[in-house]
Amino acid sequence: MIKLLSVAIVAALFLESHQRVPGPEDPLYPKGPEEPEEPEMCCTNWFDRDNPSGTGDWELLKDLRKEYPGQICKYPAYVEAVTTDTMTSAISTGDTFYIFTPTQGLVCRNKDQSEGMCSD
Template structure:
């Protein structure tokens, strides 16, 4: 039995700078041949620019960017905060003034019953192309159904039916079944390449 397959391609799209984001003209929807799935993202290094003395522990995004140029993407999608020993911020019992991808993290002593904050570190989650590698995946394509001769997901046909969506020189291809998303190589079927 021939299983129904769907394919996605890795586009050979290389960026000049890993600091570009979706607002950059180089990455406008009409210029990029690939999608950036919401589950594809990376984490920056950990940052700890402030100690909990003075008014508290201030890991503010604009200060972190100034001190670490090019190391934090333009539009982080998530923030993670832990103590220096790795304890999650939410399990410390401290009250936080800010903990978001716009401001960063602020723990003020005045908000704490103990009048002190733990020493925290932060990192930010980013989408491609910031994650490096200079490649991204297209959306999934399923143009043919299995028939007596097979399931034909030919690149030339996919390009014709989806103009300007697939780059000129794809680097990789991934194929999975449409029902269970089983990788094609794990189906036991033979492929003609």
């Protein structure tokens, strides 16, 4: 047992002393975590794919992306919506929105409105 242990210690010391230590330019050199890519800032044009007739005004992001491929920011940060007739901010219309998020888009349901119809 002692002889075996001695051989193992000598082998470990020999291997440790002959290992090559990689430098920063070496592809094997350990690197820190890479910086995550910042999403590009972009603005889209105004899109109006639906009218409030029927059940309401459905401006869902998934539908807009199908209708306008490549024209909408990949990672929207916020929603800005205006009426098509007077460019009034959608929030200022008094409409109640079912959905109003950058990840889903905008949905205004006619049944949720006191006047019975969403603005376009």
